[in-house]
Amino acid sequence: MALSADQIVRGNWIVRELLAKQKLKDSLELWGDIAGYFGKEEAEQKHIANAFLLACLLDYRRRDDSWAAVSKFLSRYPEFRNDIWRVISETPQQEWKAASKQYNLHWESRPHNRLWPIAVEIVYWFGGDARCIWSDGNAINTLTRLYWIGAGEQISRMIVGALKDCGIVSGKSDPKGDVRVCRVVGRSILGMEIDPTNASKAIRICREIHPTDPWKLDGPHYLLGEICRGHTPDCRNCYLREKCAYYATTIIPGAGDGSRK
Numbered sequence: 301m302a303l304s305a306d307q308i309v310r311g312n313w314i315v316r317e318l319l320a321k322q323k324l325k326d327s328l329e330l331w332g333d334i335a336g337y338f339g340k341e342e343a344e345q346k347h348i349a350n351a352f353l354l355a356c357l358l359d360y361r362r363r364d365d366s367w368a369a370v371s372k373f374l375s376r377y378p379e380f381r382n383d384i385w386r387v388i389s390e391t392p393q394q395e396w397k398a399a400s401k402q403y404n405l406h407w408e409s410r411p412h413n414r415l416w417p418i419a420v421e422i423v424y425w426f427g428g429d430a431r432c433i434w435s436d437g438n439a440i441n442t443l444t445r446l447y448w449i450g451a452g453e454q455i456s457r458m459i460v461g462a463l464k465d466c467g468i469v470s471g472k473s474d475p476k477g478d479v480r481v482c483r484v485v486g487r488s489i490l491g492m493e494i495d496p497t498n499a500s501k502a503i504r505i506c507r508e509i510h511p512t513d514p515w516k517l518d519g520p521h522y523l524l525g526e527i528c529r530g531h532t533p534d535c536r537n538c539y540l541r542e543k544c545a546y547y548a549t550t551i552i553p554g555a556g557d558g559s560r561k
């Protein structure tokens with residue numbers, strides 16, 4: 301994606317604002333126990349790493365419902381606790397699918413079902429130990445291995461970013477191109493939303509405006525997505541308003557000033 305000169309200038313301003321205004325949280329607050337797992341004893345380390353990966357595969361993002369679902373699942377079914385991936389992979393696939401409601405890891409069955417083939421890959425390639433996926437501490441290698449086990453493009457990016465935040469891997473990485481990131485990147489830089497099915501466009505823009513580490517733009521964009529809502533963006537309370545291309549060009553219904561919200 302080649303941005304125009306104007307878009308680059310706007311992008312540089314937006315990056316400065318995003319990085320300056322982001323509310324810095326420590327990695328423990330952001331990602332939970334994985335942030336401090338190096339200090340734990342071996343078995344606990346493995347358990348934390350596997351539980352973290354499981355929650356991420358269910359789309360765990362910043363300590364939301366997936367983490368709670370995984371904790372509940374592991375305390376209710378302790379047979380999974382010490383070797384999650386092996387126990388899942390040794391459960392017949394149809395039995396695993398049928399247990400979606402019982403285990404209640406996700407309200408939809410698809411995220412639950414896809415854990416089975418991923419578990420088979422994790423056991424085959426990494427001995428059922430998530431730590432082996434990132435043991436060399438390299439961001440791009442970790443991303444490649446996550447793609448390989450079938451974690452999915454965007455969730456793999458989130459996992460690598462989380463591991464970077466926790467100091468477990470290092471190197472350049474991309475933001476997770478989810479619905480919020482696509483919306484805020486698209487609106488603020490281009491003046492229109494980017495459809496999440498075209499997330500690579502949002503990612504390429506992040507690479508262009510912050511080439512040293514596009515992942516750093518993930519958290520601030522995600523948080524701004526709370527107010528940059530689909531039909532009712534709260535531009536009055538958005539610190540990107542001054543240069544936002546969408547705000548500058550779009551008439552938003554209900555606007556107090558006759559043109560914009």
Ligand code: SF4
Pocket residue numbers: 484487488527528529533534535538539540541544545546547
């Ligand atoms: S100014 Fe409005 S449209 Fe632009 S990023 Fe902020 S909330 Fe979204």
